[in-house]
Amino acid sequence: MIETVILVGVLLALLFFLYARARREQMPAQDSQATKAETATELLPPSHVCYYAQIRQALARADREYLAHRATPAVRRRWEADRRTVVRGFLAGLKEDYVRLERLGRTVASLSPELSHELERERLWLGVRFRFWYGVLWVAPLGSRWTLRLLDRTTNLVGSIADRTAAAMTAIGEATNRPA
């Protein structure tokens, strides 16, 4: 009985949450085509991803080794704290890039007359993977090779979703141009 109560409690909370989100985030249905085009264009992201090279440099082990010999513990601690702030800022930006691209992909899909099952499934899976690695990176220790590899992987996912969205647009274009 207790399992049923917990399950139903979770499902009820989910129902109210999804209902509230559907009411809050909905796009106006009566929009003109021009407004829709503008909305979709606004969804294009300012690319935080272009700072990745600098972030990777900031995480390089050489810097840590250099400071270990030259700087006092207090300076090193401040450097670590600043570095963490910068990396978290980058991660937040990366997520922003990703969410906007994802939103664009979904908006394009919702407006399209035909969807590719494969692309939709892939975008969903990419979203799950991105959020998972993003969460792991948020709590991961800085300066390890592991963290760098994770950053590579997470940044790569943003590239993948950009690829998928472009492919979806092309697929929709082909479907729309196909004679009935």
Next chain:
Amino acid sequence: MQLTTLDYALWALSTALQVGVCILVVRSRSYRSLPLFSAYTWLNLIGLSVGWWAYLRLGYSSRISFNIAWAAFGIVLAARGLAVAELCRRVLRSYDGVWALAWRLLVGVAMLLLVYAGLAVFGVRGGITAFLLTAEHGLELAAALVLLLLLAISNYYHIRVPTLEGMVALGLGVWSLLQVVNNVALLLWPDYYAWGSAVKMVSFQLVLLIWIAALRKPVPQEGQALPVLSQRAYDELAPQTNLRLRLLNERLLEIFKT
């Protein structure tokens, strides 16, 4: 077992609220946009009245009144299933691509849960009441999960859920989920039966209040513009978007190469 004053009071309140919903369905002209849901509200009122009449006339422990009440309930349950299907179609039908993808998913989930309900019923022991409660449990769970999936798909694709459809879905979902708990309690504790009946009616009154709130205003006429990209809009938007995506991709590749 005799009907108590509480039963009478709750029945009277439910009937009054249901009459209110049925009047509002007509007044708001929502039967045009949601004909199956409207039919369900009327069938519900008729079913409740028939059940009320059977128990009042033939007694609470009469076999005939039991059969009449459950037959009426079965018809109402089928009507609710159709209303859920209508809601899914109504919310997603304007989005050709999403609808083509979603209906298979929704039907698949519904079928899976109906098979689960069938299997659960197959192995049940404890007479007709346990059989009916188990069947209802499975069907309510199927309805609730289909509605949840509908809202999740709408959220995922940023699809607009109109106020009426949203509140109807919320009401149907709340009702189904509360019945899942209520039915499990009824199956586990036979002494809970009198309370279970009261809980059922109170939760239904809650749902009726949600629907009354949704039906207060007339349903707006459907707009002409469909949220599907026209060829012209697409021809303007797609190259622009593709160019931005390609640039972002090239920049990413440059980073990985360094």
